[in-house]
Amino acid sequence: VGRFLPEKYKPAYYDSTVSFLHPVTGLFPHANSAELFIWLGVAQGFSKAGGEQSQLALMFLLTGLIVILMRGFITEKISMHLFKKEGLTHILNDDK
Template identity: 55%
Template sequence: MDILVELSSGFIGMFQAGATTFVGLVTGIVPLLISLILTVNALIKLINEERVFRFMQKCTRFFVLRYTVIPFLSVFFLTNPMCYTFGRFLKEEHKASYYDATVSMVHPIVGLFPHANAAELFVYLGIAQGFAQVGNQSELAIRYLLAGFIVIFIRGVVTEKINKFLSKRQEGKSNIVADQVI
């Protein structure tokens, strides 16, 4: 009988712990995220969406900006997963590299701008909680973001080179097949 009472208490205790966590999220992080999303959307509306898009299109011409600033701004303004739509401003040969850089930016941006990828925030907060015992969480967030910029730039460049190599290889095969048909 005692074992049934313990199992019952443990079972309901699991749901009580979940409810406590849920209430903490609803009264803590959820209002913060809603405020951040509203502020960023208001900022975009104040600047004018067309201006934001024109600026992004101009920036894609530059190699370094294409794989650092553009992924950062797209994740900041559009958040995950809408940030990938900024790929429409790039030439076809740069889209895969942009996607690779952007998918890598959705993690490091969270420390300073939690609205950008709310789902990742819970992972970051777990890491930050451990870091808070030995250091400053803001310091962690900045280091996380700087490391992210380095990684996304490298990934964008490497993916672009691989894409060019594979495209040339594919063109070569297409020419061989075309010659054989003729």
Template identity: 55%
Template sequence: MKYIEWFGTNFIGLFEAGGEQFTSFMTGIVPLLIVLLTFTYSVIAFIGEERVDRAIRFCSKYMVLRYSVMPILSVLMLTNPMAYTFGKFVKEEEKPAFYDAVVSFLHPVTGLFPYANAGELFVFLGIANGVTQAGYSQSTLAVRYFIVGVIVVFMRGVVTEQITKFLISRESKKNSAKSVAS
């Protein structure tokens, strides 16, 4: 009988804890996400979509901007999964590298801009909780994630673009050799 009572108390306790967590999200993180998202869309509306479009087209021409500024802007302005649509501004052979850069930036952005990829927020908060318990600042972690993310995104974009161009070149050589042979 004692075990049944213990099970009943702890079983319902599990749901009570879940309800408390849900309530904390509804009073804490959800309003923050809504305000951040509203702010981002307000900035885009203030600047003008045409100007933003021109700026992205400009960035797509230069490798340094294509794998630093473009992924950051796409993730911050369009969030996941719409961020990939900025790929329409890059050449076909640069699309895999741009996709790689955007995908790589979806986690590091979460600490400073949680609305950008809300699905990763739980991962970041789990890590941040451990860092906070160790006596360090969650804000410092978020800034470091962001900075390292920009560096890694750039490196991945450049490397993936070079690999893609190499593979395209190799494939075109194979195809031209086949057409000469036939």
């Protein structure tokens, strides 16, 4: 999907897309199997403390989405600054 974006938005899109694999682990463990053992350990401790795993998964997802949104905005601002600093105005003016 990112191939259809203008070049100036691709760094933020890529950062957000790659970061999305982390918060969905609680709801869809197969999405990022490398983090499954960490998730299961945290979920077990949360259950022993009296919490529900579904509540933890939703909090993890919502927190992750907020952080991803912030990362996307910050990456976009940094990218725009670096494009201007390097004189890459053809990227900034490209509105395909």
